[in-house]
Amino acid sequence: MPAEISVRLPDGSTRTLPEGSTGLDLASAIGARLAKAALALDGGDGLVDLARPLQDGATVRIVTGDSDEGRALLRHSTAHVMAQAVLRLWPGAHLAIGPAVQDGFYYDFELPGGARFRDEDLERIEAEMRAIVGEAQPFEREERSIDDGLAFFADQPFKAEIIEAVRDRAASAEDAGEVGGEGAAVSIYRNAGFADLCRGPHVPATDRLGHFKLMRVAGAYWRGDEHRPQLQRIYGTAWESKAALEAHLHRLEEAERRDHRRLGAELDLFSFPEEIGSGLAVFHPKGGVVRRVMEEHSRRRHEAAGYEFVYSPHITKADLFEVSGHLDWYEESMFPAMELDGEHRYFLKPMNCPFHILVYRSRPRSYRELPQRMFELGTVYRYEKSGVVHGLTRVRGMTQDDAHIFCTREQMDGELRSLLGFVLELLREYGLDDFYLELSTRPPGKSVGSDEEWGVATEALRTAALEEGLQLVLDEGGGAFYGPKISVQARDAIGRTWQMSTIQLDFQLPQRFGLTYVGADNERHRPVMIHRALFGSVERFFAVLLEHYAGALPLWLAPMQARVLPVRDDHGPYAEEVAARLRRDGRRVDVEHAAEPLGARVRRGRLEKLPYLLVVGDDDVAAGTVGVNARGADAPERGVPVDELAARLSAEVPV
RNA sequence: GCCCGGGUAGCUCAGUGGCAGAGCAGCGCACUCGUAAUGCGCAGGUCGUGGGUUCAAAUCCCACCUCGGGCUCCA
Secondary structure, eight states, X not given: OOOEEEEEOTTSOEEEEETTOBHHHHHHHHOHHHHHHEEXXXXXXXXXXXXXXXXXXXXXXXXXXXXXXXXXXXXXXXXHHHHHHHHHHSTTOEEOOOOEETTEEXXXXXXXXXXXXXXXXXXXXXXXXXHHHHTTOBOEEEEEEHHHHHHHTTTOHHHHHHHHHHHTTOOOGGGGGTOXXXXXXXXXXXXXXXXXXXXOOOOSBGGGOOEEEEEEEEEEEGGGOTTSOEEEEEEEEEESSHHHHHHHHXXXXXXXXXXXXXXXXXXXXXXXXXXXXTTOOXXXXXXXXXXXXHHHHHHHHHHHTTOEEOOOOSEEEXXXXXXXXXXXXXXXXXXXXXXXXXXXXEXXXXXXXXXXXXXXXXXXXXXXXXXXXXXXXXXXXXXXXXTTOBTTTBOSEEEEEEEEEEEOHHHHHHHHHHXXXXXXXXXXXXXXXXXXXXXXXXXXXXXXXXXXXXXXXXXXXXXXXXXXXXXXXXXXXXSBTTBOEEEEEEEOTTSOEEEEEEEEEESHHHHHTTOOEEOTTSOEEOOEEEXXXXXXXXXXXXXXXXXXXXXXXXXXXXXXXXXXXXXXXGGHHHHHHHHHHHHHTXXXXXXXXXXXXXXXXXXXXXXXXXXXXXXXXXHHHHHTEEEXXXXXXXXXXXXXXXXXXXXXXXXXXXX
């Protein structure tokens, strides 16, 4: 009688199989359907190939494609197949890395003779990949020593570099997906004449794949370092089923439909005239209304929260940014200097903080007036590299809802706590309600101040963040040159995250500018400075709201809140009366006269995403009512008295 | 800044060496209508900019500007 082993399944049951049985044998024993869906085995400490023998007594779980880890696995294997296809089409290509990423995968290549992928190549590669999938090639794992591995990949310099890094125990997290084996060995996966350095696991064979699409080609630096060779990266997406792939492509279309750049043009909100320059927007009248309402609400809330309003110019002599350190640490992001009389250099400001500091320093300060909170909608200019400008979310001229809080060290913790609460409350008022926090620490080699100060500041931020009870993610080295920061990341209606508010703690600038206050002890003390912007920039926040709401802004923010549509020309005077009545309540209302059929005007109003279309005809003129066609409603509502409508609208506008 | 792909009418796009096109939007006239496109007509383009090749360039070549997707960076 052959020896047997038993394994425990997630439901608590156990299975007994002949010794030497593999994950695939187990799946087959459970059911043919599972055997077909199985991709890998979770043997307790990580995923392994189905072809591996089972360990007696282990608790195991079969991984299928309909889980996050299963999808990551098949994406990784699809990347592998793509590399195989590229190598068939471009013999001699060098392979770098090919991990699974959110929704898909990529692989980085260096083509022989410095060749570049072109868009048309994607089709050829995809066709080759489908051929490989059709060949149902099994993935076979083998382990080799470091030296064997180096010899094996002698003609693959990037793979060799990865192996050397493993040998030198300097493997970064990024390499972890590429190498396997324990310490002294690396693993290689082979299928049909192709072999790749890879930790694995992989799906059993290439025919488990197939629901993929190559998306685009891009450049990417080897190891993300712009001083190292630029590789050719191909991005693809891959899913466990045709339906899942199609659903993903549909989500991409949905995101495109919400794109603020598209909505901005369609709804006549803003534009980027080429004549002005890259990354510099103009807001049109309708966008101007939205912006004004956003800003007015913000001002009111800041006033209520104890902020004082200051104003500062857009340009300054160089001295100011020399003292602040910006010219040492930030100059590459600043527009070049304006030279005047060969005597003074002037700069457009990239940040508002030094100006607020000068306001603080304009006279002696007492501890009695701290904390002092200075707020400004301050327009700043940053010379962003040409490849990074993007709609309203990454521009070269922007207005920050910027404030600087000057306080004592003792007040610091309390200020940070109340500030975080204020930020989140305000963002919720604009309709965002799903957040997490990110703590950015000292950037190595690009900062000022002592380790002790950075440590204190970072801990103060961490404490305040933890008290808020939100998820906290660490962003190592992501702080500003003068201090660590917390940023509030918001998830929008379709789950994308955006960096919104930033809160930075700063011990450096008060020192550089020699800021002081006189304490109760009649001695001079150094205040602490907190930099914070809640929208981040008004432009970016505008873009985020537009995408979050897919252009259908809530009533209080909508550029036009209602449009009155007279059925016939002779209902025009009544339509104007209705509009005038609503305007008395402060509503933004217009009238579109009956030059076209009602259906056409309703359609136009819908496309403009107007919250309310108000139709008035014979019945309404007679009864003093309107027909209410609300955005998002199934059917129009007839015969609503005008005063009742006015009351409804007022109730819907919170401010 | 680097890699790939674009730029033709206000918008979406067709046009790959031989007269610059369509739909929508705009304007005019007619239609006066109860909830997602009334009809007819008119007007609208130095084909991103500048060079070059050619008898002839939207089309081929070069440079630049600009937009999109990435890398790096970031509010």
